Amino acid sequence: MTGARAGRSWSADLELLVGAAQAAGARAMEFFGNSPEVWWKNEGRSPVSAADFAANDILKKELLSARPNYGWLSEETDDDAARLDCETVFVIDPIDGTRAFIAGLDVWCVSAAVVHRGRPVAGVLVAPALGEVFSAIADGPALKNGAPLQIAPAEEGRATRVAAAQDMLSNMDLSGLGEVERIAHVPSLAYRLAMVADGRIDATLVKRNSHDWDLAAADLILSRAGGGLATLEGAALFYNRPEVSHGILCAAGLERLSRFVRASHTLSGH
Template identity: 75%
Template structure:
């Protein structure tokens, strides 16, 4: 019987193959005016590309692992997933608004979650030709090369991506100054930018969801960072409620200072 580490590596390979197929399908719709619908009371768009990519992911992944549960932004939730120790957590297109607008920063987000924590994760940004991967026992990679979150550097301000009100509300003195990065339309991709060191930190408004976070959480963790609540706690996935409170992410040496500087923003 394979060890858990071997199993998660095999799951990672499965995720990579499925994400590449889904990303290729999404590209068929990109900048071609796909049909768009609105959900959640008209606040959240979903396109024909989201559904087409979701169909490919569901077919490829569940046919290979029929005993795993399924949680996807574009599939009606099935409470049966709560009975599964291991679950696929999927966002077929993270950054749908950017996708619809013809902007390049969107990605397929696919993770395997085991007993509440991600153990294999893939972010594939086909328009940028970028593939981020990690498994529970392996390194975080971008296009096959190791990546790492930044360490504390007192010589320059912290480069942070966050909604404007949160960036202005953070205690800048505790971080030695802050340089706000302009809006990144995909939350998963924003976390990947922390993992590969292009930015130092990010804050996440409340009501993000498992599918936005699980794959990126693992990639960031294996890159030497973490995604946590403003109490400093790691996230748990595949719960009855799949939304989360206000979050912070950074490299490990920066994280406690970031959490402390942002704790009063809880509830944003």
């Protein structure tokens, strides 16, 4: 069981996450398409809406009331260094894809994970505008709306579908990947990783400065579906560190991941 104490099941934590994320998603839907109030953070580079805060409030109340000994890391809550002393932590993005949400696009989701000793052990992505729920625990299958997900083997003769910014793709060494088909921008990073897990995308690149809350739940779902999320050195990610942002990352099914990492080595200075 990856990152989990021997003999411990995380199914109760997953049930808790799913219920809280669905409640947060339902609350966010009350704002969706209704021009919620928007503020700008990070020197005006990143929007946050009233829906983000409302969803965050529900998640924090429901999750910490049930697991008061867990730490807390959320995009929309001031960081508390006390989380670093916690063996187990909730890692939350109340709305991943806020720009899409504000624009009335349906590709956004609530992302919620339990991270234990640096690795996700339970995770859920709830995409209420799409009617989709992705979930996984460390010793179980990845599920989409209750049905198991398993990344299929590569099909001979079919182009590799890659979601990546054009400038990054242009700087990759694609010689080992065969024909590549670029997929149009997916505004939610967590949902994009879920699309790799359910086979709509074969691989994706993640620009530097993604954060724990963007990645933790989707990382687990992808790995339990037979895929992986890795650094340019091919290493797995660890969460709940003092620094919660990450460098350039690669995601793909395990059959493709090592080749995709090798193809991406030219991006180290990108």
